[in-house]
């Protein structure tokens with residue numbers, strides 16, 4: 001049995017062979033603790049960490065000293081938001097975010113609300129875009145932190161980060177962005193975007209799972225969330241995961257090298273997939289922005305078809321999802337789609353396509369073909385479609 005075509009690159013990506021090769025020595029011969037620099041074992045590990053730190057800083061236009069390693073973007077979001085809020089408590093208690101952030105951001109904001117912080121959750125328009133004017137209007141003298149993601153994991157919307165950053169910079173407010181989906185897929189530059197804190201995850205850019213980083217602009221105060229041996233300039237204690245960090249560094253280096261060719265290639269594949277789908281299947285709607293969108297992302301409503309039923313019908317051909325990995329399997333439709341104003345039943349009829357390095361034109365054509373057949377078969381047994389069908 002051939003394995004289904006993987007089109008779920010927003011959930012995770014495979015480790016590239018070059019990345020795996022960069023990790024292997026640090027499991028065995030070069031197993032040192034990067035903090036034990038009294039001997040060659042520790043020094044080898046410390047050198048590998050610093051090399052990776054340079055590659056990751058390079059990908060986002062930062063200085064190596066501004067990179068803090070964490071266990072992933074979830075932890076980076078927690079450190080940025082909780083750490084930033086706690087450090088800024090003397091100045092105020094107000095935080096601004098938006099309705100379609102990843103749960104790592106939304107749940108952290110909710111937890112802070114329970115501690116007494118006030119959170120404004122901005123709406124997005126029907127394409128999933130935050131209005132920088134809304135950010136400006138929500139700011140008041142007690143505002144200490146704005147957190148708006150760079151790219152959405154379900155609909156691929158690229159938010160106007162540079163415009164929001166100009167506002168927060170002028171007002172002297174800390175600005176965090178979750179760039180787990182954006183980094184490696186579209187150009188990301190911390191200075192051009194005016195961000196102070198930026199979350200990264202290795203496994204979204206062909207690196208290993210369980211490793212990430214937080215960019216922390218020089219002089220930004222953060223309260224550490226994990227205390228102990230004082231690693232990472234006291235911002236995140238714990239023995240560094242050397243093999244994972246070496247892999248993350250290699251993945252960042254490759255992402256930077258390949259982005260100029262890979263982004264337009266994925267965009268063309270994504271557009272081909274949308275043409276194939278919209279030409280062959282009626283009653284389809286594109287969710288999210290037509291432009292300002294992650295190159296490999298497509299999110300489509302197939303009206304009068306259950307998303308889960310469609311996934312089942314396609315499971316031998318393609319590995320897809322109905323929305324974020326965290327939300328799939330739940331009964332409620334995607335909160336991201338509902339925030340765009342997509343009605344509940346249509347949110348249940350939507351699929352997310354996440355194209356990546358391994359995907360080809362042949363994959364796109366095969367998946368579109370199978371989709372057309374599956375949608376038409378499922379609609380013949382849908383009483384709602386029979387009623388609504390234009391005759």
Ligand SMILES: *Cc1c(COP(=O)(O)O)cnc(C)c1O
Pocket residue numbers: 010011071072073074075102104149151152153178179180181200201202203204210211212
């Ligand atoms: C995947 C993802 C996360 C979580 O990253 P982990 O490294 O898996 O913890 C956070 N935010 C966004 C936007 C993501 O896509």
